[in-house]
Amino acid sequence: MIPVENKKTKHTIMVIDDNASELLLLKNILGEMYDLRLCKTASFALSMLERISVDIILLDIEMPDLNGYEVLKIIKANPATKEIPVIFLTGRSDNTSELEGLTLGAVDYLAKPFSPPLLLKHIEIHLLIESQKRKLKDFNENLRGMVAAKTEKVLKLQKSILKTVAALVEYRDTSTGSHIERTERYLEILVTAVMNEEKYKKFSEKWDIDLILQSSLLHDVGKIAISDSILLKPGPLDAKEFAEMKKHVQYGLEFVEKMKEIDGEEDFTEYARIMTGYHHEKWDGTGYPHKLKGEDIPLLGRIMAIADVYDAVTSERPYKKTIPHKEAMAIIRDGRGSHFDPSLVDLFMKKTDEIHDAKKLETRKNIDNKSDGGAAQTPAGKRS
Numbered sequence: 001m002i003p004v005e006n007k008k009t010k011h012t013i014m015v016i017d018d019n020a021s022e023l024l025l026l027k028n029i030l031g032e033m034y035d036l037r038l039c040k041t042a043s044f045a046l047s048m049l050e051r052i053s054v055d056i057i058l059l060d061i062e063m064p065d066l067n068g069y070e071v072l073k074i075i076k077a078n079p080a081t082k083e084i085p086v087i088f089l090t091g092r093s094d095n096t097s098e099l100e101g102l103t104l105g106a107v108d109y110l111a112k113p114f115s116p117p118l119l120l121k122h123i124e125i126h127l128l129i130e131s132q133k134r135k136l137k138d139f140n141e142n143l144r145g146m147v148a149a150k151t152e153k154v155l156k157l158q159k160s161i162l163k164t165v166a167a168l169v170e171y172r173d174t175s176t177g178s179h180i181e182r183t184e185r186y187l188e189i190l191v192t193a194v195m196n197e198e199k200y201k202k203f204s205e206k207w208d209i210d211l212i213l214q215s216s217l218l219h220d221v222g223k224i225a226i227s228d229s230i231l232l233k234p235g236p237l238d239a240k241e242f243a244e245m246k247k248h249v250q251y252g253l254e255f256v257e258k259m260k261e262i263d264g265e266e267d268f269t270e271y272a273r274i275m276t277g278y279h280h281e282k283w284d285g286t287g288y289p290h291k292l293k294g295e296d297i298p299l300l301g302r303i304m305a306i307a308d309v310y311d312a313v314t315s316e317r318p319y320k321k322t323i324p325h326k327e328a329m330a331i332i333r334d335g336r337g338s339h340f341d342p343s344l345v346d347l348f349m350k351k352t353d354e355i356h357d358a359k360k361l362e363t364r365k366n367i368d369n370k371s372d373g374g375a376a377q378t379p380a381g382k383r384s
């Protein structure tokens with residue numbers, strides 16, 4: 001038997017039976033061990049269930065207002081009471097009635113006349129099962145909480161490592177200022193817009209925007225391998241230097257491939273591979289390094305190309321002045337169908353106010369930071 005330590009730990013049992021002598025009998029059997037709620041009608045029991053919680057219900061079937069099956073259906077339909085174990089305690093001893101009761105969700109079925117010790121044993125077993133279920137539920141919830149906390153920690157660590165890698169790139173390429181972080185802002189606006197467009201749903205419905213933005217921090221990671229004489233050159237690059245600068249994409253891809261060997265086929269490294277490897281491709285096939293054309297360029301690469309160039313154009317670099325937002329948008333528009341995916345340019349144009357606001361915010365944040373840049377030739381700066 002479940003020990004009864006004091007009155008407060010007594011389990012509450014509700015008995016629903018229209019027969020007064022049955023109620024009295026049950027009171028005599030159970031009254032010492034349990035806190036009883038005796039109900040002569042189903043409607044009284046149901047209204048009591050709205051006010052108190054009970055651990056188990058003993059339910060008769062034949063009653064004048066609602067029969068036991070109807071009461072059970074009401075209890076099971078209510079989220080507040082559906083978990084309470086219900087035991088039928090009834091004069092009906094046929095298999096059909098028992099099957100119906102158990103099918104409707106009762107945990108047990110005892111026919112009258114019943115053996116009191118057997119009834120006590122059945123109640124004890126069901127209370128024990130409920131207690132184990134609660135413990136398991138608590139354990140699962142704790143486990144879920146622990147896993148969520150651990151995951152959050154790992155994601156924070158991942159983000160901080162990425163930020164460090166991005167910072168390393170920017171320390172080397174001082175001309176670009178906070179290009180990587182600013183590009184992330186513009187990328188967020190365009191990726192969100194794409195995810196909301198019906199025509200891109202088949203590509204974007206499984207995208208995880210947080211992971212996309214995090215992985216975008218790596219898009220210029222290959223610049224780490226570019227020599228200072230090229231990376232820090234204050235003026236425009238000559239053809240040979242530019243050919244060398246273009247290799248940052250290949251170096252970046254090698255870096256991401258190494259990550260992939262460790263990480264497996266995770267979404268994060270796949271996003272990073274696309275944005276690192278395809279952000280300098282052009283819609284008309286004149287980009288680099290793959291010289292892909294149109295929709296052969298992965299969608300995230302086409303998106304990244306716009307965000308990357310917008311930032312390069314609107315940022316001051318040693319070899320060029322800042323170009324205002326409006327002119328930068330005109331430059332992007334001019335590249336519609338040649339440099340950029342025409343549909344994405346249209347979407348980008350629709351977001352002009354949001355882009356401008358993000359630009360102003362980033363400008364304020366970097367008010368003391370006069371440098372900026374990248375490694376792609378842009379229409380205006382000829383090097384982004």
Ligand SMILES: [Fe+2]
Binds near residue numbers: 219279280374375
């Ligand atoms: Fe780049």
